[in-house]
Amino acid sequence: MVTSPAAALPSSLLCPSTKPRTPPLLSSRSRPSHSRLHLRIRSPKPRNSEAVPRSSSMEAVQSQTRDGQGWAEEAKADAAMTLLFVEMGVGYDQHGQDITAAAVRACKDAISSNSIPAFRRGAIPGVNSDQMKLQIKLGVPRSTQHLLDAERVKAVFPYGKIISFEVVDGGMICSSGVCLEAMGDKNDDCYIVNAAVYVGY
Numbered sequence: 001m002v003t004s005p006a007a008a009l010p011s012s013l014l015c016p017s018t019k020p021r022t023p024p025l026l027s028s029r030s031r032p033s034h035s036r037l038h039l040r041i042r043s044p045k046p047r048n049s050e051a052v053p054r055s056s057s058m059e060a061v062q063s064q065t066r067d068g069q070g071w072a073e074e075a076k077a078d079a080a081m082t083l084l085f086v087e088m089g090v091g092y093d094q095h096g097q098d099i100t101a102a103a104v105r106a107c108k109d110a111i112s113s114n115s116i117p118a119f120r121r122g123a124i125p126g127v128n129s130d131q132m133k134l135q136i137k138l139g140v141p142r143s144t145q146h147l148l149d150a151e152r153v154k155a156v157f158p159y160g161k162i163i164s165f166e167v168v169d170g171g172m173i174c175s176s177g178v179c180l181e182a183m184g185d186k187n188d189d190c191y192i193v194n195a196a197v198y199v200g201y
Contacts, residue, residue: 081133081163084118087111087197094176094190095183099144100152102171106138106195107156116199119159124201131201132160139170139194160199170194 091106093099119129134157140148145167154162176190 081135081198081200083198083200085199087114087199089195089197091193091195092190095180095185097184097186097189097191099140099147099191099193100149102191102193103138103140103148103153103195104156106193107136107153107197110195110197111157119201127201129159133200134160134162135164135166135198135200136162137166137168137196137198140167141171141173141191142169143173144191145169157197 087110089106089109089111091102091104091109093102093105116132118124119127119132122128136153136157138148138153148167150165150167154165171194172192174190174192175188177188179185179188
């Protein structure tokens with residue numbers, strides 16, 4: 001029986017392209033471990049570090065919204081304020097479509113679960129409730145901002161001098177699911193406002 005030269009060769013040499021490629025086995029030492037995987041996320045560095053202001057981000061935003069003499073006066077007040085803590089709240093107006101009512105509730109929500117005995121018990125030398133300063137920042141839907149009564153909102157705070165009052169795009173308008181004319185509804189819109197109250201002296 002005559003065999004062809006090709007038959008005498010191993011099948012692996014006849015058609016190497018069809019040979020299944022199996023990745024080499026990894027030893028326990030070389031196998032990557034997910035538990036050892038560490039990700040480091042770095043924020044981009046500013047091109048000019050000297051150009052970055054040292055003030056808080058809130059002050060940076062406020063500096064873009066002020067102008068003229070009012071900006072200069074409030075900037076001085078902000079720079080002189082020592083921030084102690086920040087209170088945050090959310091307010092809703094489900095019926096009546098009153099954005100001021102939602103803002104008032106947001107501010108009450110921010111301050112109603114806090115007590116500040118330090119201003120009354122002398123915990124901070126030379127500081128009492130007369131020296132308390134407040135910065136108010138509200139997130140309000142843009143389409144309703146012109147309807148906001150700032151004075152009604154400011155009246156929520158029993159103590160402290162309000163040195164800045166800022167309104168930015170935020171909050172939400174969503175459906176309450178029902179329109180009740182008896183409660184003053186013009187539609188089923190529910191207004192939501194977010195509030196941040198910065199307290200210091």
